[in-house]
Amino acid sequence: MSRTVRALIVSLVFAFAASALAQTTLSFWSWRTEDVAAYEKFIAAFHADNPDIDVTFTPYLNTEYNTILSTALQGGGGPDIVHLRAYGGMESLAQAGLLVRLDGQVAALEGFDPGVLLGATNRADGGVYGVPFALQTVQVLYNVDMFERLGLEEPTTWAELLAVGDALKASGVYAFANGTKDGWTNETLFGAVGPTFYGGTPFFQEITAGETDFTDPRFAAALERMVALRPYLADNYTGVGYTDMQTLFAFEQAGMFAAGSYELGNMAQLNPDLRIGSFAVPADDAATPSAISFYVDGSYGINANSPHQEAALRFIEFLASQEFGQMFTDELQQISAVPGTQPTSEALAGMVEMMNEQGTPYLMLTAFRFGQPSGSTLLQNEMQAVMAGDKTVADAVTNIQRGVAEWFEGFQ
Amino acid sequence: MRDVRSWWGKHGHLVLFLTPALVIYGMFMAYPLISSLTYSVYEWDGYLRRGFNGLDNFVTVLTRWPYNERFWGAISHNALFFVLTFAIQTTLGLFVAVLLARKWRGFAFFQAAYFLPHTLSLVVVGFLWRMLLNPTWGAVGQGLRRVGLGDWVQPWLGQSDTALVTIILVNAWAWLGFPILVYLAAVQAIPREFHEAAVVDGASPWQDFRHVTLPLLLPTIAMVTILTFIWDFNAFELVFVMQGASGSPSYATDLLATFFYRTAFGDPTTGGEPGQIGIAAAIGVLMLIIIGFVSAFGVRFTQRSQTEY
Numbered sequence A: 001m002s003r004t005v006r007a008l009i010v011s012l013v014f015a016f017a018a019s020a021l022a023q024t025t026l027s028f029w030s031w032r033t034e035d036v037a038a039y040e041k042f043i044a045a046f047h048a049d050n051p052d053i054d055v056t057f058t059p060y061l062n063t064e065y066n067t068i069l070s071t072a073l074q075g076g077g078g079p080d081i082v083h084l085r086a087y088g089g090m091e092s093l094a095q096a097g098l099l100v101r102l103d104g105q106v107a108a109l110e111g112f113d114p115g116v117l118l119g120a121t122n123r124a125d126g127g128v129y130g131v132p133f134a135l136q137t138v139q140v141l142y143n144v145d146m147f148e149r150l151g152l153e154e155p156t157t158w159a160e161l162l163a164v165g166d167a168l169k170a171s172g173v174y175a176f177a178n179g180t181k182d183g184w185t186n187e188t189l190f191g192a193v194g195p196t197f198y199g200g201t202p203f204f205q206e207i208t209a210g211e212t213d214f215t216d217p218r219f220a221a222a223l224e225r226m227v228a229l230r231p232y233l234a235d236n237y238t239g240v241g242y243t244d245m246q247t248l249f250a251f252e253q254a255g256m257f258a259a260g261s262y263e264l265g266n267m268a269q270l271n272p273d274l275r276i277g278s279f280a281v282p283a284d285d286a287a288t289p290s291a292i293s294f295y296v297d298g299s300y301g302i303n304a305n306s307p308h309q310e311a312a313l314r315f316i317e318f319l320a321s322q323e324f325g326q327m328f329t330d331e332l333q334q335i336s337a338v339p340g341t342q343p344t345s346e347a348l349a350g351m352v353e354m355m356n357e358q359g360t361p362y363l364m365l366t367a368f369r370f371g372q373p374s375g376s377t378l379l380q381n382e383m384q385a386v387m388a389g390d391k392t393v394a395d396a397v398t399n400i401q402r403g404v405a406e407w408f409e410g411f412q
Numbered sequence B: 001m002r003d004v005r006s007w008w009g010k011h012g013h014l015v016l017f018l019t020p021a022l023v024i025y026g027m028f029m030a031y032p033l034i035s036s037l038t039y040s041v042y043e044w045d046g047y048l049r050r051g052f053n054g055l056d057n058f059v060t061v062l063t064r065w066p067y068n069e070r071f072w073g074a075i076s077h078n079a080l081f082f083v084l085t086f087a088i089q090t091t092l093g094l095f096v097a098v099l100l101a102r103k104w105r106g107f108a109f110f111q112a113a114y115f116l117p118h119t120l121s122l123v124v125v126g127f128l129w130r131m132l133l134n135p136t137w138g139a140v141g142q143g144l145r146r147v148g149l150g151d152w153v154q155p156w157l158g159q160s161d162t163a164l165v166t167i168i169l170v171n172a173w174a175w176l177g178f179p180i181l182v183y184l185a186a187v188q189a190i191p192r193e194f195h196e197a198a199v200v201d202g203a204s205p206w207q208d209f210r211h212v213t214l215p216l217l218l219p220t221i222a223m224v225t226i227l228t229f230i231w232d233f234n235a236f237e238l239v240f241v242m243q244g245a246s247g248s249p250s251y252a253t254d255l256l257a258t259f260f261y262r263t264a265f266g267d268p269t270t271g272g273e274p275g276q277i278g279i280a281a282a283i284g285v286l287m288l289i290i291i292g293f294v295s296a297f298g299v300r301f302t303q304r305s306q307t308e309y
Helices: A003-022 A033-049 A062-074 A088-095 A107-111 A114-120 A144-149 A158-170 A183-198 A200-208 A217-228 A242-250 A263-270 A309-319 A322-332 A346-358 A363-367 A375-387 A393-405 B002-039 B056-063 B067-101 B107-119 B122-132 B139-146 B163-175 B177-189 B192-200 B205-233 B237-243 B256-265 B277-304
Strands: A024-030 A053-059 A081-085 A134-143 A174-176 A254-260 A276-279 A292-296 A298-302 A359-361 B042-045 B048-052
Touching: A024 A033, A024 A062, A024 A309, A033 A053, A033 A309, A033 A322, A053 A309, A062 A081, A062 A088, A081 A088, A081 A309, A088 A298, A114 A292, A114 A298, A114 A359, A134 A144, A134 A183, A134 A346, A144 A276, A158 A174, A158 A254, A183 A200, A183 A217, A183 A242, A183 A254, A183 A292, A183 A363, A183 A375, A200 A217, A200 A359, A200 A363, A217 A375, A217 A393, A242 A254, A242 A263, A254 A263, A276 A346, A292 A346, A292 A363, A298 A309, A309 A322, A346 A359, A359 A363, A363 A375, A375 A393, B002 B042, B002 B277, B042 B277, B056 B067, B056 B277, B067 B107, B067 B163, B067 B177, B067 B205, B067 B256, B067 B277, B107 B163, B107 B177, B122 B139, B122 B163, B122 B237, B163 B177, B163 B237, B177 B205, B192 B205, B205 B277, B237 B256, B256 B277
Parallel strands: A024 A053, A024 A081, A174 A254, A292 A359
Antiparallel strands: A081 A298, A134 A254, A134 A276, A134 A292, B042 B048
């Protein structure tokens, strides 16, 4: 028997014994039914380096996931690894002591942007309870070929934006694909238009600290800009719903679309030939900085009742690694929350650059969804009425302030 | 002991036959109903029940903004839903039924045609009409543009002053087959002699309808009206499919049932708002009280005006 063969047998026996002794299978629950194939790949990559740990990925129906998860966790069961929603969606689980606090345990979290970590932070103790996975940005998307054909460029002032809109309308398409029939799309439109005019992060910090409130003139000014875009939306925009908006933009009946970064994947399916660029809504003059909204989509956490804490922590460390972040963004065409990942898609890379330079937390989603009525519900319904001409911005401001003040300590 | 045995011998088969149905009814109707009644007097933390809190949930729904504004808004929308549907079915529906009763040529075809929409699921109806009424490429708008009435095209479902009426009309389109069918049966049940006697006395067709057909139809109309009331105060699917759980635009189409659904399970479109089971259960109980009270009153009224030929 040659030495190599002997070494091989010995190592095989050792490997077998090791795996037989310490083989752990982690369960991993999620709502991403559409990403099963991608997660299988991620898990295979992890398993290659950690042969003693296997992970089973089980996605549940998106709309039922929250209920299934919270019921299981509260009953002392549930998976080892938990796919968590962000902000208000995860905080109740952390507050109930159902999740493992990760800051201080997962070294890679220290490299994450503090604004990003907010999406997985329990405000009560300031602890981080998840590794954020994806970020979404909200800005204006535009049809690159259409802009080139009409000789248009990304606007650098508000007046230029309106001029681009006029030129698009003159060419026979809608300037913006946006409509207001589905309430939540009003919040998206505000997320693209608003931050530049309320002044981005400084305003965000003041209002979340309770130093100002929604009656601040900056907030009303931002809402007014949204209203000023009414002539540039799709015809009969009060009757144009979300899928109509997607179709109008994908099939080149509109040149611009105030929307989230997640639309890149949708557009690639509807019309793979569409070349998409993005920009932040500019201020009145080019010197004033413009801003876009971004938010954390969710995070990965560990069940406090899991019997496999050590193995779960190793998997979570993998999910916080650069290697995983790069795989995530390549595989799913989304912005990874792991710092330093480079999207291969040009459109996505543009959004990441904007986010790093001009990003501000998506106002209502990140800060005012912790109680009821939530800032999102209020903004969506009030602005739907304002956009339809049924209410004034002043009425909307009054109601938004009144609603949030019902539960937000900063306003009480 | 002998008593029990003879009782079992006489009635045992009844017990055997009734038990399965009673168990199923108890498990799936009575138990959920009673437990949801009790939900309304507890405080809830997400889906976890906390302490007993008396009538707090009801006070919240009826007096605390924005719940009270949503609640009274929803009631007024349900009321309009019922009043308009009632007006359409007792004019247009009754008219069609009386016409069909004359058994003109094509009777069977029209009878089937009027009833057909009623056989469709409301989810299908809602989806269909949402596409037809789409202001961008819907068939209704295209048709109007084709005949030069492009100015008439409106975002019917997106305007707060037209959305609810549009949905009520779509509902009438789907619902009308039922009252027509019932009225037709009632009109046909009126003995011929009554009409003949009226004609011999020189009654015009209108007088015949007004003084013979209509009075004899009143009990049927009252019964259909009660059913319509129950149906319209429970209406949910059409608004949910066409406008979403938030009763878009800005609550203009919000009904008691959509308000209940949104409060209980959170509005999926606003993203991750937790449900408020206690307050939702209170809304459900209030719906039950309104519907139960009005229906009981209606049924008593109908029984008093019952006619036998």
